[in-house]
Amino acid sequence: MTSKRFDRRSAGTMAICIGGIAVLLAGCNANVEKQPVPPTFAPVVSVNALMVTWVDNASHVLWDIEKEGFAPKNEADWLELEDHATQLAAAGSLIQLGGTGQADPGWVRQIGWKTNAEAMIAAALADLSAAKSRNLEAVIKANGDLVASCEGCHKAFKPELPSEGISHQRPHSESHEATR
Numbered sequence: 001m002t003s004k005r006f007d008r009r010s011a012g013t014m015a016i017c018i019g020g021i022a023v024l025l026a027g028c029n030a031n032v033e034k035q036p037v038p039p040t041f042a043p044v045v046s047v048n049a050l051m052v053t054w055v056d057n058a059s060h061v062l063w064d065i066e067k068e069g070f071a072p073k074n075e076a077d078w079l080e081l082e083d084h085a086t087q088l089a090a091a092g093s094l095i096q097l098g099g100t101g102q103a104d105p106g107w108v109r110q111i112g113w114k115t116n117a118e119a120m121i122a123a124a125l126a127d128l129s130a131a132k133s134r135n136l137e138a139v140i141k142a143n144g145d146l147v148a149s150c151e152g153c154h155k156a157f158k159p160e161l162p163s164e165g166i167s168h169q170r171p172h173s174e175s176h177e178a179t180r
Contacts, residue, residue, distance in 0.1 A: 046101030047108075055091045055120075058084040059150070062127055062143055071136060081131040081139065088124035088146070092117045103157075112156045119149035 061084040064070045072078045096117045098108040107113045123145035130138030154161065 041097055043097060043099040043104070045099055047095050047099040047104045048101050050091060050094060050099060054087060055095075058087040058091070059146060062088075062139065062146065065136070066140055066143065072131075072134075078131055078134055082128055085124050085128035085131055085142075089121050089128065092121035092124060095120075107157055110157075113153075116149055116153035116156065119152065120146065123149055 062081060065072060065081065072081060096108060096114055098104045123142050126142035126145060127139055130136075130142055
């Protein structure tokens with residue numbers, strides 16, 4: 001009788017081990033077989049159109065707070081800054097995908113394009129964080145970083161169309177004026 005018990009226990013233990021191995025192998029195979037397929041993306045507008053209609057407009061809402069009388073005065077003003085900072089962060093991702101413009105495919109293949117787009121994203125996210133914390137000085141600092149990303153991109157990719165050259169304030173710890 002003890003030998004039958006031993007056989008049943010051994011068979012049960014063996015079944016559990018085999019089942020466990022099967023589960024582990026299935027889990028390993030699941031990760032290999034279920035690799036995400038990158039989405040296909042067909043741009044519908046040029047990078048230039050995106051820059052003019054979305055980036056430029058959203059940037060000016062943030063930059064304009066530095067003009068006399070334009071600082072956020074209420075919750076709605078701060079929420080508007082959050083919205084425009086979010087738009088800029090999203091636009092930074094989109095411009096890395098290219099567009100329908102003649103120069104767009106060449107631009108997105110260049111390392112400097114991605115570097116400038118990522119700088120714009122970082123500045124926009126800093127603007128977003130500052131706006132969420134209702135910190136005007138931090139928004140102004142992030143605006144300076146945004147200007148730097150715009151200037152870097154224009155110098156490298158659109159030197160014939162410089163950024164606007166409007167004076168820009170900086171926090172007291174940095175230079176008080178830079179140009180866009």
